[in-house]
Amino acid sequence: MTSDPKKIESEVEGEREDSDELKNDLIFLESAVEPFVRILESWERTFDYRQNLFKEPSFEIDKIFNKFPCSKMPYALELFEADFNRIYPEKIDIVHSEGPKICRAIIKESEERKVSPFKEDIEDTNKKALFLLPYMFSPVTIKKGKSNSGIYRPTRKEVQESFFVQAENFEEIEDLISKRSKLLDPLEIPIQPFMAEVGNHFFIYFYGMQYKLDSSLRSLELLYKIYHSLNLEYPAESKHVWQVIQDAIFKMPISGKSSNVVTFLNDLKVHTV
Structure with missing residues (x-):
């Protein structure tokens, strides 16, 4: 069976758009501390990337404050909690x-x-x-x-x-x-x-x-x-x-x-x- 070229092209384009969106969200998180709504949206969209990052043996967790300045803000606990709630939705409350x-x-x-x-x-x-x-x-x-x-x-x-x-x-x-x-x-x-x-x-x-x-x-x-x-x-x-x-x-x-x-x-x- 021959694959549909248009379908393959669409999937590749979708992956490229996801990659660009991830890159833009990371650039934003590595410099911005407001507005919180945008911070939270970018934080949630970069969930998979950050989880892999935090699990890397070479990543020193105290460096998170330099990499993501928003983690130094009073609202940072809401970001960490959002990650936990996504990993363990049955444990939220x-x-x-x-x-x-x-x-x-x-x-x-x-x-x-x-x-x-x-x-x-x-x-x-x-x-x-x-x-x-x-x-x-x-x-x-x-x-x-x-x-x-x-x-x-x-x-x-x-x-x-x-x-x-x-x-x-x-x-x-x-x-x-x-x-x-x-x-x-x-x-x-x-x-x-x-x-x-x-x-x-x-x-x-x-x-x-x-x-x-x-x-x-x-x-x-x-x-x-x-x-x-x-x-x-x-x-x-x-x-x-x-x-x-x-x-x-x-x-x-x-x-x-x-x-x-x-x-x-x-x-x-x-x-x-």
């Missing part, structure tokens, strides 16, 4: 139905285990649970480096600081980042994005950028979506904490769960029946 329930279960389990690391009680249930979660596990030993000889055993507080830290001011956050860098740099482990409460406001710290949020649960949701939309690894210190969140709240499969994580997840189920 799951945090709102599962998050509060799991947070209550974490608090109940902490009461049974008599885990109470705070001087004063925290009234916000979601925030209290997220601060408690890192204290529910024994510290894990981290080994990494070219010789695989580097060893670091973070305390529970240090695990919390890699996940969700509370500070009086931004200077305190910067001091904590500096302290963690001194511990992790020799192990060739990057400081991954984390949540923070400064004063009465919540933030996501992402490679030097700060994104302001209105609640602890919303911060958790968007930080989780950043990890999965940008193909990032969880922080080395709190990997087990994020595995609990991935399984219990987002209902997404995990490979290589530790026995401690499996046990804790089973304990949580008792409080959610």
